[in-house]
Amino acid sequence: MLKHLSPTPFSPDRVIIVGAAGFVGKAVASRLHAAGVPVLGLAREDVDLLSAGAAAQLITLLRKSDTVVMISAQAPVKSNVMLIDNLRMMAAVCDSIAAVQVEHLIYVSSDAVYARCRHPYERGILRTAGESARGHASHTGSDARPSV
Numbered sequence: 001m002l003k004h005l006s007p008t009p010f011s012p013d014r015v016i017i018v019g020a021a022g023f024v025g026k027a028v029a030s031r032l033h034a035a036g037v038p039v040l041g042l043a044r045e046d047v048d049l050l051s052a053g054a055a056a057q058l059i060t061l062l063r064k065s066d067t068v069v070m071i072s073a074q075a076p077v078k079s080n081v082m083l084i085d086n087l088r089m090m091a092a093v094c095d096s097i098a099a100v101q102v103e104h105l106i107y108v109s110s111d112a113v114y115a116r117c118r119h120p121y122e123r124g125i126l127r128t129a130g131e132s133a134r135g136h137a138s139h140t141g142s143d144a145r146p147s148v
Helices: 023-034 054-061 080-100 125-134
Strands: 014-018 039-042 066-070 104-108 140-144
Touching: 014 023, 023 039, 054 080, 066 080
Parallel strands: 014 039, 014 066, 066 104, 104 140
Antiparallel strands: none
16 A cells, blocks of 8 residues: 655656556656646667666656656566666666656566565565665655556
């Protein structure tokens, strides 16, 4: 359950959607645009989270007053290579959030982090990365799992 700590609702100055080209990212952007919230949608074409300079590129785009919605991932993860790529993508976001310390971070995950797997280390590893990133947001963070 999401607990709001502000006594009065307010719109964020700007929302950065990392993974804006995907199904959930498009829906979030559409809803925010309809509410009149400024949105900067980032897709792979804008910032390749697997590139060596991804964190540095994100840092140039982020402001302290931003709310970041992290939706980007390769899914469903069907191999260790995909798992490692997702971790690398999240590391770039974690590094940029640590540097800029944005106002809010919303990490969108899925129930796939709890899927049955042969190796227990795989279960929840991306969840832990999301929790780490939220620790760098200056005020609040939340973890949303739309399929749960």
